Amino acid sequence: MPTVTFLPSFRKAVVDREGTLMEAALNAGINLNVVCGGQGKCGKCVMFVKSGVAEFDRDQFGRFFSPEELESGACLACQTRVIDDASVFVPESSHIQEQKILIETLGLETEFHPSVWKYPLVLNPPSLDDPSPDLTRLLWGIEKKGGPREGKIYAPLEVIRSIPRVLRDSGWKITATVALVPGGYRLIDVEKGDTSSRLYGVAVDLGTTTVVVFIRSLVDGRVVGVASNYNKQISCGEDILSRVNYARKGGLAKLQSLAAESINTAITRAANQAGVDREDIHEVVIAGNTIMTHILMGIDPAYMIEEPYVPVVRRYLTAAASRVGLEVKENAGLFIFPAVSDFIGGDIVADVLASGMSESSEVSLLIDIGTNFEVVLGNRDWMFSCAGAAGPALEGGEVLFGMRANPGAIEQITLDLETLTPAYRTINHEKPRGICGSGLIDLLAELLRACVIDRTGRINTVIAHPRIRLGPHFPEFVVAWKEETGIGKDIVITENDIKNLIMSKASILAACITLMNEAGISRNGIDRIYFTGAFGNYLSKENAIIIGLIPEVPLERIRTIGNGAIEGANIALVNRKKRKQLDEIARTMAYIELNATPSFMDEYTRGCFLPHTDLSLFPVVEKMLDECRIHRG
């Protein structure tokens, strides 16, 4: 098999003859940016063949490159077949970029009711007067310490096998670990000596893009380590659809192991940070979207993306963590959040748990915005849920200077209504390189208040101001002059960008209104709005209402719960009573298919205004806009 050497890192990997450079990069552990999943569509996985034999079809894919680039050996890694040993240069831009990942949590208070316990025991050695068997002796010891009744604990074979040696080698001083499992308790480990302080669990948010991990003591619930990293599956496709397509082409096992590896990497980081041995991690709780959890469990996700869109499994899953390749204690249990449907996964169930809305009589509206959005409306008695694609605008796609929440992104912005001079804050306080979602929402709201744009999103080019000008294709507003930016160009927002942003926000608003109509709830009937997801956390609530991203409610009713998935996973990790509610929550959440709801398209159309066609739904915004108009004349 030929060997490929990747420059400038000099990483090497072998690959099948006729295998692609993308496969070789995967083998070499290079996190390649393959947005389209290797279909030759996105043109992101650029490499330059420096020597050796690798075939690239320029006729079909040459369009991504200039003649000079082709001259230098440019190719798409996903479309280049390795025939013999080769040496290839990988530009920085072909790697997945580091991104700001949301790991802060609200630290929601929850009672501590763990699902795993350690019992340090000093047992009497057997004698002729007390000849009870090793296992019975051990289980009685647990019972005497206040643990579950002897007969209620199932002991698996591998643990039973270890018992006689451990008991005798330790001088009958041991620590037994017991876990709550479906149907009862399970003896998961017996160790020499008193190890009772070394008992940890892991909560995981397994996202399409990122993985977030919390390590908590299961002795007292304390958070001891936190880490996050990219989901390494990104090298097989950036969005979830391209992952499923990759799985369909025989890539399920690869995606499965990348998911496990991503979690393992984060666990290792968090464990090192906390000084925790991974062998002392006795439980893993994971919340993720339905496709991610299917893939992690090695279950074929193919049928979820074709009509009639059914997952294989919706209920919560348990297994030995080692069964899916997680590198923790051998017998550690794995708990996967239940899902509602293909599109409402365990991450949203975790959001609901974290919000507390499923335990309250108040009516809450929960909105999770990412590449896709999910909305849940309801209370402890009933819940409706729906999901949709917001389009990439709010994440910085389809916007000329849009970008993800990476260093240099403008994340907050205000305009001086007199001078139209922007004041902004960038991530890491670097020179601006573009604008991320929360900055775009601010910008839209500020441009509207300043009457630079009207309610349809059109730029008022009549205003004579150096920042308002005609760009090559569309009218545009200059947010930052090239001298102040980190990219040597003016950063602008165009009328076309604004149109795309309005379409995105209209989808989300229409989803909210569709669920409200379904439930017969008006905006006044909403007691609480919860924003969750990376996006929601940096969002200005006021501006979100001004542009009509969400229904107008008094601002004090709006809360952000940060990364609801990791919050929910944390709660389920340390509170078995809450964990028990999850299947019930998932069952209660009726799923509304927006595409099958005729009024959704009408609501979408009505929402393609700032904030909405019908201003009576946004009375406070209407008043504010009137004042602005009067002010500007």
Add this chain to the structure above:
Amino acid sequence: MPTVTFLPSFRKAVVDREGTLMEAALNAGINLNVVCGGQGKCGKCVMFVKSGVAEFDRDQFGRFFSPEELESGACLACQTRVIDDASVFVPESSHIQEQKILIETLGLETEFHPSVWKYPLVLNPPSLDDPSPDLTRLLWGIEKKGGPREGKIYAPLEVIRSIPRVLRDSGWKITATVALVPGGYRLIDVEKGDTSSRLYGVAVDLGTTTVVVFIRSLVDGRVVGVASNYNKQISCGEDILSRVNYARKGGLAKLQSLAAESINTAITRAANQAGVDREDIHEVVIAGNTIMTHILMGIDPAYMIEEPYVPVVRRYLTAAASRVGLEVKENAGLFIFPAVSDFIGGDIVADVLASGMSESSEVSLLIDIGTNFEVVLGNRDWMFSCAGAAGPALEGGEVLFGMRANPGAIEQITLDLETLTPAYRTINHEKPRGICGSGLIDLLAELLRACVIDRTGRINTVIAHPRIRLGPHFPEFVVAWKEETGIGKDIVITENDIKNLIMSKASILAACITLMNEAGISRNGIDRIYFTGAFGNYLSKENAIIIGLIPEVPLERIRTIGNGAIEGANIALVNRKKRKQLDEIARTMAYIELNATPSFMDEYTRGCFLPHTDLSLFPVVEKMLDECRIHRG
């Protein structure tokens, strides 16, 4: 590594340099007769080195052979180290002999309540109107067919993974298999099409010497196949103690795999006979003594044979059958009978279940006689149990012409009280080669009735009769003249044989009386005596009382239940309600340690008479003996 060729079979096996011929024979699959477990003590594993290099210490072990035999290359396989390729002859006598194994059963009636079910299902394919997940769809199908509720069935990961493919490839016509497991139900398999008629279970009696297997349909409980064979562990030691010693020397894994192999061989035979595919066997239920089940489960049995004699586990065990190497359906469950102590194993619990004594208000005495004996006394409210070594006399050991129940063994015998001419029946109607247990008991009783021996077992050499004579060491009685035997020698019983037999029977009687004393029950309080074990089945009840093997009760109260272990395993296989009682039965059976009970030795001494020192305990026998004495003058 050197290769050893075994003649006359020409089987070959490699073995480590300096490994023994015994190890090579094991590797070659030769069932060698190694009574002492390879300690060079029993002299049974004779081989003749024909060529090649193998070292045998004649100084130490030459005593087993004549000079002529040594000249021909005679050696003990367990004490001969292979240095280089060698060729060795294995005489027939060094193989384990085929033996009459008890597989007939009483066919005890029991209600049919299986623990595994198949549900043939025709499911509606998912649609936009009915988009429930694959697993939910399947489990609802089971529920609609009268199976367990959807939420009550645990689905393991490997089954979930298989579901989407099987459902679609089969056109949504599948068969789901569900098993009852501790804590609930488990989905153990999903197959294409309707396979509901192919559902079988296996009941196993895992004995120290033999393995008996029943295959039963779990659709209707019918027995479809029966087979038995030797426990292949015999090549590592004939008695249980030598097995444990073999395990202690690092041989546990070997013994474990031999146990599994022994069961697999029997299952294969029974399955072939029944035309059953082993892949259709969904459950295995095993009753065995505590050491055998520990070894099969891969649990160290070492601590059971040293003070204070504790097993690792006493409760029933469950696991995947494949975990211990049983070659049945991959997800098939394994159920191992619970034990009471080291010495009262799952086989005795199975005896008790089969006898029905644990459900009756009548007081029963259950006696299982093999190499060791076990006695249980009690009813549904209380039970006492004990165990001991009867010595090998009743199995043909320590008796000059004693033998196991192999072809040619005299198994029944009567004497003409006038002429002293024996009339006997041999196994397979072959010419007699020796006398097995039931024949020896008959002989003892008949010699006593004929006044050839007195109540101490002494032969009355005053009687002038050609069959009564002085042998080389002891007085003896000729049972068969050499012309009528298959061995070219007179078959006799000596006074020493009779002494050994009396000591054996005295142990068993003393055990019965010790339990009766413990419970405050006289012989009149015994409503039922059950004989179980291979031995009991061919036994004359009357003669057992005459010699004082068991307490005197009216004959109609005595029943034999054949192989109680396989009977009990069969019941537990097809009747989950009975299976559920097992742990309770095992807990109810108080274990009396005979060696710690001072009165036991007294009872033993008092029992070393025919039938007993105190004839008032045997009034009917006393009367009979009086009549005989009068008759003979």
